[in-house]
Amino acid sequence: MSTGEASGSGTEADGVRGGLVAGGAHGPKYLRELTAIVLDALEDAVPARGGPLPAGGPETVAVSTRALCSPALPEEGVGPEVALADVVRAVAEGAADPADPACVAHLHCPPLAVAVAADLAGAALNPSMDSWDQAPAAGVIEELTTAALARLVHPAAPDPDALITSGGTESNLVALLLAREGASPGALRVVTGANAHHSVHRAAWMLGLPAPVVVACRDGRIDPAALDRALTVLAGAPLLVVATAGTTDEGRIDPLPEIAGIAARHGARLHVDAAYGGPLLFSEHLAPRLAGLERADTVTFDLHKLGWQPVAAGVLAVADAATLAPLALRTDYLNADDDTEAGLPDLLGRSIRTTRRPDALKMAVTFRALGRRGLGALVEHCVRTAHGFGRAVDDHPALRRRP
Numbered sequence: 001m002s003t004g005e006a007s008g009s010g011t012e013a014d015g016v017r018g019g020l021v022a023g024g025a026h027g028p029k030y031l032r033e034l035t036a037i038v039l040d041a042l043e044d045a046v047p048a049r050g051g052p053l054p055a056g057g058p059e060t061v062a063v064s065t066r067a068l069c070s071p072a073l074p075e076e077g078v079g080p081e082v083a084l085a086d087v088v089r090a091v092a093e094g095a096a097d098p099a100d101p102a103c104v105a106h107l108h109c110p111p112l113a114v115a116v117a118a119d120l121a122g123a124a125l126n127p128s129m130d131s132w133d134q135a136p137a138a139g140v141i142e143e144l145t146t147a148a149l150a151r152l153v154h155p156a157a158p159d160p161d162a163l164i165t166s167g168g169t170e171s172n173l174v175a176l177l178l179a180r181e182g183a184s185p186g187a188l189r190v191v192t193g194a195n196a197h198h199s200v201h202r203a204a205w206m207l208g209l210p211a212p213v214v215v216a217c218r219d220g221r222i223d224p225a226a227l228d229r230a231l232t233v234l235a236g237a238p239l240l241v242v243a244t245a246g247t248t249d250e251g252r253i254d255p256l257p258e259i260a261g262i263a264a265r266h267g268a269r270l271h272v273d274a275a276y277g278g279p280l281l282f283s284e285h286l287a288p289r290l291a292g293l294e295r296a297d298t299v300t301f302d303l304h305k306l307g308w309q310p311v312a313a314g315v316l317a318v319a320d321a322a323t324l325a326p327l328a329l330r331t332d333y334l335n336a337d338d339d340t341e342a343g344l345p346d347l348l349g350r351s352i353r354t355t356r357r358p359d360a361l362k363m364a365v366t367f368r369a370l371g372r373r374g375l376g377a378l379v380e381h382c383v384r385t386a387h388g389f390g391r392a393v394d395d396h397p398a399l400r401r402r403p
Contacts, residue, residue, distance in 0.1 A: 022124040031124060037084050045092030052103030054094045061094045111310040118365035119310050122358040129164075129356045131334040132344040139347055142360035146315070148367065152281050153299050153317040161321035162301075163350055164360050165314035168275035169199040171300035174316050174327075174352055175271040176203040176240065178298065181326035182269070183238030191215060191230050192242035193222035195252060197273055200242050212242070220252035224262060231266040239268035245290055246277025246306075250402070251386075253277055256292025270295065275302040275314070283376035286383060297323065303363055306379060313359055327352065 022031045054061050068090040097103060099110035127135035150160035165171045180188045190204050190212040204212050215226040241263040243254040263270040272293055278301035280286040303313035328349040335346045393399045
């Protein structure tokens with residue numbers, strides 16, 4: 001639908017229709033009409049864009065986007081149909097589409113249609129995952145999903161658990177927070193590799209910890225001997241080793257069994273940032289590459305990277321649910337004593353955030369739809385494709401892979 005074809009532009013009736021809600025008895029009918037506009041705009045954008053990126057640079061995209069989306073806050077509204085058609089057209093035609101066959105995505109993945117559909121339901125119902133009375137069933141779905149992920153990461157642990165986060169940065173922050181709260185006596189010292197994600201350093205800064213000690217790497221992986229020496233120098237301080245399973249630039253996996261052994265000998269906690277590599281666990285064939293991950297106290301795990309989920313879909317898995325105790329918080333309007341006594345589950349201690357989306361919903365739908373084998377097959381296909389691309393680069397006389 002073009003702007004000119006939309007009916008009732010700028011009328012008072014449009015303002016009323018634009019104020020209708022997505023839930024309730026009549027919301028789904030109205031939402032179905034609006035969703036058709038969105039889907040048409042997404043479909044029309046593919047030939048208009050002509051590839052994984054829009055033609056031209058930032059200025060070209062800015063000009064075309066402003067033409068459709070300005071003014072951003074008009075004195076009188078243009079109506080929901082026109083606004084939706086224009087804004088979605090602008091963002092779709094000017095998108096970086098990770099689902100395009102010619103796209104080599106920077107970081108984000110092409111989300112599965114089933115996950116996007118589930119995300120729509122979550123947005124329409126809008127449960128806030130900070131108290132049971134705002135998210136009765138969504139809380140149960142999150143509990144089931146996090147339990148499954150916790151068991152995937154820590155299959156032999158007696159009482160594993162997992163939290164839903166906004167991604168690797170939040171997961172790493174919470175992992176360092178939990179380690180700090182469990183450290184005594186003295187300030188926690190973080191030891192990590194030169195290959196670590198920047199969020200590890202930022203988390204230490206945000207938490208008031210000393211700057212992480214950075215140890216050398218060999219072939220993009222932590223050098224176990226260098227790690228051992230660093231921990232020896234820091235003997236007597238509470239220690240946290242942060243390893244990486246799937247580095248951002250090269251996908252390298254640190255030697256986790258050796259690192260786990262060294263950390264144990266020095267009495268250090270172990271956190272593994274497996275934001276990229278964690279989903280290898282879905283594949284029976286690829287999971288052995290993460291041997292040693294199960295020995296970590298905490299593990300970052302992202303599904304909006306190698307999990308085909310819409311952003312955000314982060315996870316922090318812990319080997320022992322008791323580790324999460326420092327996150328407990330009481331406030332009358334979310335987990336009053338009488339609610340707890342009545343048996344209402346406490347969701348407030350499940351995150352460092354208060355209001356948060358039901359991000360577990362899209363994960364739960366995906367897991368049910370594909371199962372572990374289906375997800376594993378997707379991961380294996382992705383890895384095979386990467387290997388094939390690497391071989392093509394090696395065979396090309398004008399190209400070389402980064403050493």
